[in-house]
Ligand SMILES: Cc1cc2nc3c(=O)[nH]c(=O)nc-3n(C[C@H](O)[C@H](O)[C@H](O)COP(=O)(O)OP(=O)(O)OC[C@H]3O[C@@H](n4cnc5c(N)ncnc54)[C@H](O)[C@@H]3O)c2cc1C
């Protein structure tokens with residue numbers, strides 16, 4: 001639908017007049033769309049120069065710098081690549097003046113269209129803010145949001161230090177740190193966001209501030225989980241810790257109970273002498289051979305072992321992180337469980353989740369060894385390839401093995417309906433929300449997540465399918481919606497569902513900030529109003545979760 005030309009002109013005119021009235025709060029009608037950002041983009045080219053502001057022709061490497069194709073397909077009116085906080089400040093002033101909608105991009109790993117890119121608006125690409133500096137005493141690492149974690153680890157490793165960051169090398173620093181951050185060190189240090197000492201922040205009016213517990217306790221609290229709702233962070237000062245070798249890796253298990261589970265769920269295996277039928281027959285041999293060799297387990301045993309760890313919150317202080325995933329490989333019709341674990345002390349003892357006594361067998365394949373933390377990150381990299389379509393959806397609940405087994409059955413039922421879509425790769429990942437992560441709200445005035453003592457051992461379930469074609473988007477969304485509906489209903493019935501939603505894993509449809517509790521949401525809104533009186537972030541930055 002194309003608006004009549006005169007209406008567009010009237011809009012531009014209207015906004016010109018309003019833009020002069022700087023005290024006037026922004027209303028929805030005034031938010032410019034599409035080509036109406038022309039004036040803002042033209043001014044950005046003048047103010048920042050052609051090497052930092054790209055209008056008409058976007059930088060060649062721009063689209064491919066996003067992880068998910070759903071973000072690559074979004075086309076902004078212009079892209080700016082500021083080189084210092086002063087550039088960001090000038091940009092915020094221009095954006096506020098012209099009231100053109102904008103998005104902020106750090107590593108571009110946000111999963112849905114509009115997370116860090118904006119159709120017809122201005123995308124602030126922070127890629128050039130890529131400084132990494134360790135303080136003289138080695139206690140603080142100052143990291144620009146243009147960095148990806150792999151580079152940060154590499155630089156700090158040379159001085160024997162490490163920070164609490166991502167588990168995949170090319171995940172960006174910015175989004176990860178503003179939405180929590182589950183790391184390989186989560187059971188020792190909690191959320192990555194609880195390990196930020198200071199933020200250099202450009203506010204809506206362009207002023208540049210250092211925000212920490214002493215200087216702005218309210219804003220500092222808000223930034224520890226409040227996402228990009230308060231300003232543009234141009235530098236994170238992170239607590240740095242000594243780097244030591246760890247004991248860890250991935251153990252992969254073939255599951256022998258899937259065929260019987262599918263049969264009991266009435267998931268039919270149609271008989272036809274097709275290639276795919278033959279492949280499916282062959283695929284049944286793999287678990288059988290693995291079982292013969294004692295190198296397999298069942299979904300039930302994996303789930304029980306996880307319960308053992310999470311419910312008892314294993315008091316083993318050396319445990320740094322663990323999680324498991326259940327992945328379906330359409331070719332050759334196989335479900336594999338993988339367990340990732342990392343322990344501080346390389347003492348050689350098997351981790352509980354990969355302990356043959358708990359799991360009932362040896363892993364089909366394992367990389368557990370004494371190694372560097374960076375090699376753990378590098379191990380996950382090949383499993384996270386950019387350039388496909390993805391969807392993330394997160395559900396938080398109190399873990400219970402019996403109930404989770406039913407959830408896994410829901411997943412088996414639902415993937416059966418979509419498994420033939422091109423490039424379909426459905427995965428669910430289960431991660432503990434460690435005790436220290438829940439208690440993170442005690443450190444330096446806390447965070448807005450709103451966990452309490454009575455929440456108990458929580459876990460985050462992430463459903464994260466990958467697929468190839470845009471025309472299958474709807475089918476995949478529907479599959480996830482059905483799985484989520486059944487799961488939520490069951491968890492609600494069992495009294496296990498928790499209101500919290502992890503922002504970094506959330507689906508576009510989820511109301512992340514309502515999960516923080518009404519009181520914390522109210523506080524976040526108040527803080528936003530204090531530091532952004534005109535509502536620039538509330539109204540013009542539209543694509544991601546709003547407080
Ligand atoms: C392959 C892969 C692996 C992952 N692994 C992990 C993991 O191990 N642990 C985990 O917790 N999460 C993980 N995630 C999720 C990840 O934390 C989120 O996708 C996160 O948003 C990525 O940050 P980014 O900077 O790359 O994303 P972007 O898309 O650039 O940004 C995400 C959001 O943050 C805002 N933002 C970014 N930088 C700034 C800034 N400087 N100032 C203001 N706002 C800003 C953006 O506007 C956007 O709304 C993973 C994701 C992927 C795709």
Ligand SMILES: *[C@@H]1O[C@H](CO)[C@@H](O)[C@H](O)[C@H]1NC(C)=O
Nearest residue numbers: 307311399400401402403494
């Ligand atoms: C898990 O849930 C089931 C079904 O509601 C219940 O019978 C069982 O006691 C629960 N287990 C634990 C450890 O709470």
Ligand SMILES: *[C@@H]1O[C@H](CO)[C@@H](O)[C@H](O)[C@H]1NC(C)=O
Nearest residue numbers: 203205206207530531532533
């Ligand atoms: C910008 O906003 C901040 C926070 O409201 C305020 O302290 C500061 O004085 C403002 N700066 C200007 C130049 O208006």
